[in-house]
Amino acid sequence: MLMLLLSVCIVEANEKKIIKENSNKEIVANVSSVSQSEKEDFKNMRLKWAEFLTGKESLELESPKVKKDTINTLNNMGKKNLENYNYNEARMSIYSDLEDMKSGVQIQTTYERLKNLSKAYVVPGTDFYKDEKIKKEILDSLEWLHRNAYYEGAPEYGNWWQWELGIPKNINEIVAIMYDEIPVENRMKYLKASQYFQPYAKYSGYSPSAKYSSSPELRVSTGGNRMDTSIISFTRGFLMEDKEQVLDGVSAVADVGEYVTTGDGFYKDSSFVQHGNIAYNGTYASVLFNGLGSILYLTSGTQYEMKDERLNNIYDSIIDGYSFLLINGGVTDAVSGRSISRDGSNELERGRGIVTSVAMISEGAPEPYKTKIRKLVKKALDENISYKTTEKIYNLKLKEIMKDIEINEKYEKISEPKSKVFWGMDRVVHLGPKNIKFVIGMYSSRIGNYETMNGENKKGWYTGDGVTYIYGENSDKSKEFWPTVDMYHLPGVTASINERRDGSGERRHKVKMSPKSFVGGVTTGEVTLAAMDFLSWNNQTSGKKSWFLIDNTMFAMGSNINSSDGEIHTTIDSRITDGESFKYTVLSDEEVVTKKESRVGNWKNIGGKSDAPIEVEYITTYINHGKNPKNAGYLYSVGLDEISKNDIVVLSQNDKAHGIKIKDYIGINFWQDNQHKVDKYKSFSTLSLLALEKGNTLELWVSDPTQLSNVMSVLEIDGAYKLVETTDKNLKIRTEKNKTILKIDNIRSGETKYIQLKK
Known part of the structure; x- marks a missing residue:
């Protein structure tokens, strides 16, 4: 019998449970x-x-x-x-x-x-x-x-x-x-x-x-670690025939x-955070899914069968989140933290782990979740053209489940997602109608810029600095990307080319977090406007960065780029030559550099184990802002379609607002917490806005990426409109002097609110 003299006192402090060790409680193996x-x-x-x-x-x-x-x-x-x-x-x-x-x-x-x-x-x-x-x-x-x-x-x-x-x-x-x-x-x-x-x-x-x-x-154990501790107690319990441990685990x-609003766990938007502020849907959430699938499977048909309604939140997060995060059968590196530096681990392999784990979860999930999860799995299987996922599954029970999903016709159709802002972890995903996908990874006062730990991810310095992942239909080359890419030229990043020390510049600990909160975006579900009020790891480079994602194109806008950190580059793309072709158009008058080079690297150099050399061909394109730039900027597009300056209208590109009109959409990031007008829209505080006006109908999508507001956001629009519908149950509307004034409930949330008005 195991006896251990301890006592646990749990107190509330700073919205966290702090547990203190004392000396008079027995732990007994029952x-x-x-x-x-x-x-x-x-x-x-x-x-x-x-x-x-x-x-x-x-x-x-x-x-x-x-x-x-x-x-x-x-x-x-x-x-x-x-x-x-x-x-x-x-x-x-x-x-x-x-x-x-x-x-x-x-x-x-x-x-x-x-x-x-x-x-x-x-x-x-x-x-x-x-x-x-x-x-x-x-x-x-x-x-x-x-x-x-x-x-x-x-x-x-x-x-x-x-x-x-x-x-x-x-x-x-x-x-x-x-x-x-x-x-x-x-x-x-x-x-x-x-x-x-x-x-x-x-x-x-x-x-x-x-x-x-x-x-x-x-x-208190949290997130993926909680699932590990649970399955340890649960399985040890039935091995010891100890029902207390089984019940403890279950x-x-x-x-x-349970959804969280800070720290580790799932957020209502399907974000998953571990280690307090790192996006980890790709690894720690995978551990969680693996454990949950096992427990659901093992308890099925027993008195310990799990029917807690809180599990529905996990099923929803799988369906609503991974329909975006699973790309080409893999899971985007933007949500895999330091694991990107592990040799043998890549987007496709991590994706395979997630796909098989959620397939296992579907075995124990009730309807309609079971069918929805299996449709998601089927979609991931079909999109992986690098290899046949089921051929790499060696667990026979899993193989049986996957084969059923693969051949069962009722899992064939899934509604195609388009665009999503993961405001809980500063990530944005846009899936174009053709074979192009974009993912943006950012950091803020809420989310860390990158994580290095246990010698891993030593050069992940800029992986949260507005990195834009640009995908075609094949992710096979992603296996060679991280050990060979120029870490000073990651796509989407504005940074100094000065040499960095391994593991330097983490902004993930409380006293080192970025002070900038305007990071996130607003989305219609098909079109997204993303935003990042940027301050570098050493506080020497700053700027405003916006992305407008529509159809098969991403437009990137930057302004107020100031630095005392030497030569500054904004990288448009740096990709392995894999036969896939995208169109890059620089729509502003900056110096653009394109270089083709053969790059050699190894996993050990970035925190992995193997020092075997890997050589691949790269094409890198970047904008050179010069040494210690003042008020520099940029505007460029990446996509499948030909773009010219006539396709867009720049409404504003300064430290007050970024505004752009593309097709019938207007997108505006109001950077400052005071009134400013762009086109017919005046905001009185920080706000991200997408507007679509056709005939007498005006549709609006609004959010506050800062997630700091304690009062309702005020938006004034030229013209008199009446409310048709809204997702904001607290919305207030009035008209005066041919203007419509909206009060929108964005309090402490980065969620998009929808408003439809009519003249």
């Missing part, structure tokens, strides 16, 4: 009072999970080719995980290349290898199946690790994640796979060791040993379905 029906549920969940992890039963039902390929994969995996195995009885580590048994990373990698060996051992047909020598090596290694590396009281040296999440997940999986092979007393002590480091699903940093780690404070899951 294995009593379990009914026969509960034992049956535990057994069924355990067997179901072991089968999910190994596929040993369902493999017998597969075709000879699939069976052969799976066996070959397991054989290769088994052989690989015996490399460097240390057979010496006086060994100081299990593997000769993983000698530091105080390192959480090396301990976790050791468990990971043993898990892979365990899979090869239990699946019939492999070279390792029921091999007594392999079994002995696995069991002896587990016992050695428990005595020497991962035990109650061991200090958490290094990153907390391995000790509290990575290793406990591996131990649970090994125990599930080798359940009947590991003596019961050994199973329990291994699981209790993991319980020491991660006892409760709702908290991280709970054990006394956490004081040695990178995150020593006791805290009850903690639904909390992640």
